[in-house]
Amino acid sequence: MKENKFDLIVIGGGPGGYCAAIAAAKEGLSVLLFEGGTVGGTCLNEGCVPAKYLLDKAAVLEKVRKLTDKEIFKEPGFFSLKKIQKEKREVIKKLTGGVEYLLKANNVKVLHGFAYLKEAGKAECEGQVYEAKDIIIATGSEPMRIPAAGTEYTIDSAQALALERVPKRLVIIGGGVIGMELASAYCAYGSKVTVLEAMPTLFSAEDKQMISYLEKELAKRGIRIRTGCKVKAIEKAGQSRRIFFEGEGPEELYADVVILAAGRKPVYRGIDVKKLGIAVSGRQEILVDEHMQTSVPHIYAIGDVIGGYQLAHAAYAEGETAVAHILGKAEKQAAVMPRCVYTMPAYAAVGITQAEAKKRGIETAKGQFSYAGNGMALAEGAEGLVQVIMDKETRTTIGVQIAGEGAQELLSFAALAVEKGITFSEWQQLIVAHPSLSEMVREAALDCFGKSVHGAVR
Numbered sequence: 001m002k003e004n005k006f007d008l009i010v011i012g013g014g015p016g017g018y019c020a021a022i023a024a025a026k027e028g029l030s031v032l033l034f035e036g037g038t039v040g041g042t043c044l045n046e047g048c049v050p051a052k053y054l055l056d057k058a059a060v061l062e063k064v065r066k067l068t069d070k071e072i073f074k075e076p077g078f079f080s081l082k083k084i085q086k087e088k089r090e091v092i093k094k095l096t097g098g099v100e101y102l103l104k105a106n107n108v109k110v111l112h113g114f115a116y117l118k119e120a121g122k123a124e125c126e127g128q129v130y131e132a133k134d135i136i137i138a139t140g141s142e143p144m145r146i147p148a149a150g151t152e153y154t155i156d157s158a159q160a161l162a163l164e165r166v167p168k169r170l171v172i173i174g175g176g177v178i179g180m181e182l183a184s185a186y187c188a189y190g191s192k193v194t195v196l197e198a199m200p201t202l203f204s205a206e207d208k209q210m211i212s213y214l215e216k217e218l219a220k221r222g223i224r225i226r227t228g229c230k231v232k233a234i235e236k237a238g239q240s241r242r243i244f245f246e247g248e249g250p251e252e253l254y255a256d257v258v259i260l261a262a263g264r265k266p267v268y269r270g271i272d273v274k275k276l277g278i279a280v281s282g283r284q285e286i287l288v289d290e291h292m293q294t295s296v297p298h299i300y301a302i303g304d305v306i307g308g309y310q311l312a313h314a315a316y317a318e319g320e321t322a323v324a325h326i327l328g329k330a331e332k333q334a335a336v337m338p339r340c341v342y343t344m345p346a347y348a349a350v351g352i353t354q355a356e357a358k359k360r361g362i363e364t365a366k367g368q369f370s371y372a373g374n375g376m377a378l379a380e381g382a383e384g385l386v387q388v389i390m391d392k393e394t395r396t397t398i399g400v401q402i403a404g405e406g407a408q409e410l411l412s413f414a415a416l417a418v419e420k421g422i423t424f425s426e427w428q429q430l431i432v433a434h435p436s437l438s439e440m441v442r443e444a445a446l447d448c449f450g451k452s453v454h455g456a457v458r
Contacts, residue, residue, distance in 0.1 A: 042158075
């Protein structure tokens, strides 16, 4: 029985789970990780990474087409989606193999099977009982369905990422992160894309001006975005699909493929939260405190299963926070969480918006800088807009929003500025390499108080 006893059991080998397992093992804890599928979870196997692979090749296509329009290239060339998918699978295999290696190298015992959490401190798998003082639940999420007839005629995001033919007409139900990333990729590959979103705008929690700018840029690339639309039914129409929805009135669309990307919901197979006494929200998300501990001592939960930011890097941070608490450290999860949407152009943000600042009673100063004024952006043919929000009284950085190429890379720089509350004078003293896209973040910060050298005069 001794071989079935560990310091920590982690249920789920996605980003949060495997990161927590390795972090704990590095601190000397004996760790058992359960994974019913392939390590890496949704992110590595059928989410973040495969989506970014498809988007990267789509971005290359867009760039070549632009250069062809300028007669720098003679023709845009041809591409094979089948070959793209083949290489994508190779990347996934390399990454998941790398995670398997890291787990083994750090002496994390991995069991490929579904764990059943019977009681605090005990998990069962294939008739064997395993014990640990602490348990971390990292079982992730699954696609949500919608209350409409005919959803069996749709495909989910995982299936959408594996298509080997470009659909001529593509309808995506859901204008969230997953939906809009798929829209960007398949639009670049040649699909006529329509997005149906139930909310009045895309990404309603983000800055309205920046999202409006993003929507216009996506529309320029050929994506038709219909907000305030409720899908009523999908039916088969020969080889096509017919979508009935309500916008300003009853409407319908035809498509060759319909992707259902209406969000995700927590999944905790084998974990009877009611029996265990684990508190959940009305959305069935596991409730945790600032240390990621559930209502049951020594049982923690991280990642998509707790809702909030359903992002891999959020799960990483939550896993590290849980392990720190298990080790008796007083660390709490960082309040500043970077948010990225890998559309074309990309959108990235950190901190709060002006609207949120107003709700909190903070008077703000806003600075902006256009990609059109940046040497590297012009050299790369990139377009976009950077916005920085500062507390007007303290002159500290409280929010950054970026819509444009490379936004996700610029965000690490911006996140540090928000996390540390970089002041206006510190921005003035900062030297940024030239030419680089990162210059725009500093210029936008200086524009908060009218000191941008290269920005438009206001």
